[in-house]
Amino acid sequence: MTIPRPHDAPDHVADTSIGDLIGNISNDLSQLFRQEVDLAKVEMKQEATKAGKAAGMLGAAGFAGYLAVVLLSFAVVFGLANVMDAGWAALIVAVVWAAVGGVLFVNGRNKLKTVDPVPHRTVDTLKEDAQWLKNPTG
Structure with a gap:
């Protein structure tokens, strides 16, 4: 079964069967889905990289805070040592x-x-x- 041909349609479109059209649509949808998955992978990788850098900075900030607490504790000990x-x-x-x-x-x-x-x-x-x-x- 072929689709009736409009007056301005190219010859290859008029000779395409419904099965071929459905096959083409299926292939196009598969390709679109693969492209969307690839795009999602790229976006997730970019976001993971940003999150990793942020986590590294937060870790370094935590370590710096830890050192500050330790050194301030020593300062308190030495300050109290002046009176006891x-x-x-x-x-x-x-x-x-x-x-x-x-x-x-x-x-x-x-x-x-x-x-x-x-x-x-x-x-x-x-x-x-x-x-x-x-x-x-x-």
């Missing part, structure tokens, strides 16, 4: 840091208990999709 024995000064600073660490640990543990690892919305939509596949008209 250096051993007691170091012990006071250590106890303060232990208290800070304990509070942060308890707060972090309590927050961790509220984390739910199950993606409920995704599970619900997957169930809906499965239900629709079983009964697409309902």
